[in-house]
Amino acid sequence: MRDQPPPAGTSPTDLPPFPRGAVAECVLCQKPTEYPESHKGITLCPVCEWQEAQRTACSG
16 A cells, blocks of 8 residues: 555644744744744744754763
8 A cells, every 4th residue: 555645734743734924933043933833932943953952962
């Protein structure tokens, strides 16, 4: 059986889709994030999220 693409309007993360204009801004650089405006907590864009992970990673 072949894998079929997900139905239109669904996301690969199985989270409900949100309107394109309702995207939260990164708290560091104000670029769009992958989170809806209703997301609670600190929202970071993929670049800032990666940089933050590098800063907090164990260096030893």
